[in-house]
Amino acid sequence: MTRILALAGGVGGAKLAYGLAARLDPAALTIVVNTGDDFDHLGLRICPDLDTVAYTLAGLNDRERGWGLDGESWTFLAALERLGGETWFGLGDGDLAMHVLRTCRLRTERLSKVISDLFARLGVAHRVVPMSDDPVRTMVLTDEGLLAFQNYFVRRHCAPSLRAVRFEGIEAAAASPEFIEALEGPELEAIVICPSNPILSIAPILGLPGIGERLRARRVPVVAVSPFVGGAALKGPAARNLRDLGFEPTAEGLLRYYAPLIDGLVVDRSDAPGEALDIPVFATDILIPDPVAQARLAGEVLAFTGRLRADRS
């Protein structure tokens, strides 16, 4: 049964998730993944964060490009361009199998069931579950107007400034049964918020009805791992997003953003706070480009949650 519940978005979250999976038995870990970035494109349901986590855990991800499958081919996209189709969203030939099969099965099955089957086929041993089986769509209110997430993220390369973020459908969305099961399970020891974009990747998960209450009700440590090194995001717009909404991309800023939810914070040494914060902070090297570093950080995070648990009892 789940001892560690990890909340993750895409690339950054997938890296720590890989490390956690390397440290923990399949039964001991549940990774709940943001689906706010999901969208329908060319009639296909695309779930970028789920696929990034699954490809990473299966060792099939392209580490250089940062997304999609290793050894991918691009014949589809070239043919699509010839046909005048929209090519702004990168769809590799192998990746497409996931989108086509998932879209087809979603006509009659819920997302978490489909995901569970398909990811098992990829060789993912640990539980990777969508935050919800219901559609939640991240909409970004920017200085250029309201944009659907992928329009902001891929089409506009995150150029516009954020004014607000809205998760369409979230009021009516239920957390997935697997998420609830892990969260309510008697063996749960800690909840790890992975180094994903707090505003675009983690907020949709925490914003699901009842999830904040359930997290606070559990008497297990909740630890957030910072996605920043030296006050900047390693990838993506997380630092700018936080600033746009009035938070600094620092230990203090993250604590203020995640309060009162978290009990501990893991930050990069370069971001270690000058003076003590209200919660324990563990400073280490959070740059984890390879599996060895990912497993190392995961081990440190697990040890940190262990110390927090011990302090409580």
Place this chain on the structure above:
Amino acid sequence: MTRILALAGGVGGAKLAYGLAARLDPAALTIVVNTGDDFDHLGLRICPDLDTVAYTLAGLNDRERGWGLDGESWTFLAALERLGGETWFGLGDGDLAMHVLRTCRLRTERLSKVISDLFARLGVAHRVVPMSDDPVRTMVLTDEGLLAFQNYFVRRHCAPSLRAVRFEGIEAAAASPEFIEALEGPELEAIVICPSNPILSIAPILGLPGIGERLRARRVPVVAVSPFVGGAALKGPAARNLRDLGFEPTAEGLLRYYAPLIDGLVVDRSDAPGEALDIPVFATDILIPDPVAQARLAGEVLAFTGRLRADRS
């Protein structure tokens, strides 16, 4: 305006269609293509005959394999297999762009409009139109039971014997506007039935409500080109299909099958009838593996239809 109306199925029909396109201005030719083989697979609408004709006319077809695109890659199918998806139907990575884009556009547009746009993008200059915008699905009653066309054709490799063929939906299907327009146009000079499977590829077109009557009402020659050489089909089950339904794969058999619709028959020299039939027969080399041979046969067919017209006046 259309002078020559060609009726075609897949590979064999596409070869003569290529020859006709080489001989005729785009405005002078309309190629009406069977859609009875169309089916939904993995949530995608596949139109095998339409695509074969278009890929061939655009010079993009793989001539060795006999179907699909030249220079195709197969990453999707390999990934689909890994995911446990159905791989019995060959879907190339580039080919997939057609299926995905068409399926997406069919939600709001009729097939002939979508086809017209997409085929123009491929560089097809001549009009290639579906026989109908409405679904017609060829069902094959065999000694192993009733099979959907692709199950019979691809999955079962045409192994079962035919007892009957049924075109589901045909009573309610309307010939496409472009088909009717070509058929009723004042410039029409001849109708050419391409060397496609008479029972599986041509019968659905001729079986559309009112098409037989309209064809007979036109006072232009209707010429069928035999798909046989030496009493055998070059490819596919056409010869066996005819025999299963009580017709011989010969000039006499084709005349009996197509009567009273056709006014002339083009057969291979090896199949030239021993004695005169009720209609003019032109014997030539109907093996047309390459563009030069295809244009040569098309020229002969057009000249034959010209002579039939001259004889009438």
